[in-house]
Amino acid sequence: MATVSVNTNVGAMVALQNLNKTNKALNESQTRINTGLKVASAKDNGAIYAIAQSQRSDVKALNAVTESLNRAVSIVDVALAAGEGISDILIQMKEITLAAQDTGLDDTARATLAEDFEALRNQIRQVSQGATFNGVNIIDGSQTSVSPLSSTKGDKMRVEAKNLDVGGTIVTLSSAATFASVTAAAAQFAAVELSLKNVSGALSSLGTASKQISSHITFVSKLSDSMEAGIGNLVDADLAKESAKLQSLQTKQQLGIQALSIANQAPQMVLSLFGQ
Missing domain, CATH: 1.20.1330.10 (f41 fragment of flagellin, N-terminal domain)
Incomplete structure (x- = not known):
């Protein structure tokens, strides 16, 4: 049987971790939809960003050649x-x-x-x-x-x-x-x-x-x-894929909020042990 404690709410901690993970993924998906890019900076994917920047410089150089x-x-x-x-x-x-x-x-x-x-x-x-x-x-x-x-x-x-x-x-x-x-x-x-x-x-x-x-x-x-x-x-981001992912993450976020709310109510069960 799991320990019931008012000091440490493990269920709330797990629910919060999952909710934070969902929020992070949701923010990433929203950023990709807003920018149209899956790699917008070196933080997203350093190797791919470096390659893309090198190619962008070559495209700019080709503009000079064309002129x-x-x-x-x-x-x-x-x-x-x-x-x-x-x-x-x-x-x-x-x-x-x-x-x-x-x-x-x-x-x-x-x-x-x-x-x-x-x-x-x-x-x-x-x-x-x-x-x-x-x-x-x-x-x-x-x-x-x-x-x-x-x-x-x-x-x-x-x-x-x-x-x-x-x-x-x-x-x-x-x-x-x-x-x-x-x-x-x-x-x-x-x-x-x-x-x-x-x-x-x-x-x-x-x-x-x-x-x-x-x-x-x-x-x-x-x-x-x-x-x-x-x-x-x-x-470039696959906007169709990101749109579908956004819908899923938004639903997952709502469920995570509800799970956290339920987990936060668990310590109140202790009151019933004292006839409250």
């Missing part, structure tokens, strides 16, 4: 648009220099064609120097390359700059190119044809670079999404 790649693709795309404009200008210049080789033209007509040629030549310079994004221009000769980040380890991609300004190795026309005779027009015609061929090659290279950067942006985005999903698998 760098987005800037780079914008720089290249602006250069491409300008380069296509320069190619169109060269086509017009080719037409003009071919027309100027007509021996039936008088000097006045040829001079008018030369003025148009010079205006287009100057326009090439304006277009090449205006192709700037975020302070960077890769077709005016001011840059040798652009190197965006490609990984969280600091690796970089490299896009070679293409000098499409007049007087360079691609647009071989000099900054003072013009003509005043059939012979001079023929010489400029040849220079324009070579420049047009060179610009087409440069545009092909820039187009390939833009496509490569865009593909890498897609890869980085998918990698970031996969890492975030992995973090979620580690730390």
Whole structure:
């Protein structure tokens, strides 16, 4: 037979311990529902928290990589648009220099064609120097390359700059190119044809670079999404499970309170032994 004592209520002690255990579990479940996380701090699970934090840092680093790649693709795309404009200008210049080789033209007509040629030549310079994004221009000769980040380890991609300004190795026309005779027009015609061929090659290279950067942006985005999903698998709470658990714990809490109340009344049985 269990000892009946007014000094030590073992039943109440056990009931209180169980109630405290239930309350602790209930608080944990409520916290998980409120935060949506089963591992919200290192106290919940130190190893998992450390892994999740490491992965979170990598995701943040990937955001920096994405921003760098987005800037780079914008720089290249602006250069491409300008380069296509320069190619169109060269086509017009080719037409003009071919027309100027007509021996039936008088000097006045040829001079008018030369003025148009010079205006287009100057326009090439304006277009090449205006192709700037975020302070960077890769077709005016001011840059040798652009190197965006490609990984969280600091690796970089490299896009070679293409000098499409007049007087360079691609647009071989000099900054003072013009003509005043059939012979001079023929010489400029040849220079324009070579420049047009060179610009087409440069545009092909820039187009390939833009496509490569865009593909890498897609890869980085998918990698970031996969890492975030992995973090979620580690730390996210199963809210359906926690909801069901909460209901059970709330019921268990009410029963624990009643059990403690009953246990606290046990010492009063002693009074009946004394006829009270």
